[in-house]
Amino acid sequence: MNPSGLDLPPLLAAFVFGLLGGAHCIGMCGGIMGALTFTVPPSMRSPLRMGGLLLSYNLGRISSYMTAGALVAALGTLISLSLLARLLLQGLAAVMLILMALYIANWWKGLLGIEALGKRLWRHIEPVGRRLMPVVHFPQAFALGAIWGWLPCGLVYAMLAWSLATALPLQGALLMGAFGLGTLPALLATGLAARKLGHLIRQPATRTLAALTIMAFAVWQLWALNAHSGDHASSHSPTHSSSHPASHSFSHTIH
Template identity: 40%
Template sequence: MPLDIPVLTAAFVAGLLGGLHCAVMCGGIATGFPAMAPGRALGVAWQANLGRVSGYTVAGALAGGLGGGILRLARSDTLALGVRVAAGLALVLLALRLLGRGGRLDLLARPGQQLWQWLRPLHRHLLPADRAWRRLALGALWGWMPCGLSLSLLSVAWLQANALGGALVMAVFGLATLPVMVPLTWSGARIGRGLQRPGLRMALAGFILAAGLLTIAAPWLMQVPALHGVLSALGCIPRH
């Protein structure tokens, strides 16, 4: 499956929109990191959040690689088409949920609960977080905590059906959350409130919806000669 620019852009927009969701759900964790190294709060915030993005990226690579392995074993064009349609549907569902019309995102966190129970003891072994590598590792664990929003994007990463594509989806999503998550102070709150304005939120979620619909429709749109070059440039279809 090619790397889709619309899918990656949708992941970025989801990260921007989801930044405030992350701040609400993980605010206690985020604000706890600076206490680990008083006087170096900003540096600690960057270390923790870069660790979180790294955790997302590794999870995306594993999910995408697993999806690709299934496709290679099946060797089915029909299955490949189904994977593309499923990826598009996942984006459509994510857009609806970000608009508050598709159910609660936290319901998607349930499949990750068991994994987190297995990873949770590692948290204790990384304390006290008095070294940069420990804070990075704690941040990576933070990225693996059950979260409906990140698991929604992880399903898109899995459906990219290759490790690089999955890693990129999750990395782009994670990087887009940084403007809110790193500060969690005056500027972060201002950015978060700005992104929650109804008109802007609807427009950005509408973009994710459009990206999902384009992902679904691309195999049929490529039959239109005038659109073939555009779809190829966007990465929606393989280049031969």
């Protein structure tokens, strides 16, 4: 992809990954959504108001994802100054996606160890969120969502690794935004719809299909990465020096 923009497939893939991670999102944030609902005074629980509060909360959560995506991508810009560093970042992103797939399928819980890395920071952030409860206003719900968006989550960390590899803040933010939008259906569903959706995405067959889809994408990324690195190496060989100048730029496989 051209580094000047972000084409649809990565954004679409990030959105689908958010959809596929719905079961995990319900487990991680479902309790928070329930608390957000039940702490609202009964006299203020109209369907329209509750829907607005839940939407505001999730928009705040997604804004935090996008902020984190932009920050790690900016860090990636500093790290990926050499071809080797770029290759390593993109390889890391693909490996993290595979770990994400294993986690969703309940085949391996290695991402739990990565989640533990964020718990120290979370201890300082969580009390701020609790002071915003009960939520009765839309800006309050947005602020709470923005805080809870930093909740340690292995799936979010896997996507942040992908944002890191883009090495462009705008692309990192858009990837995380697309991922966050993909998580919305699971977290906005309520009542009977939530039970049906939760039952569907918890089915072993559904989780296996989701995992295989993500793993296929990650393997394709690794294959493309290897192909581009091979092209780069050949362009610098003596037999290709005339047709491939040394100033030939590396094409990001993940972008």
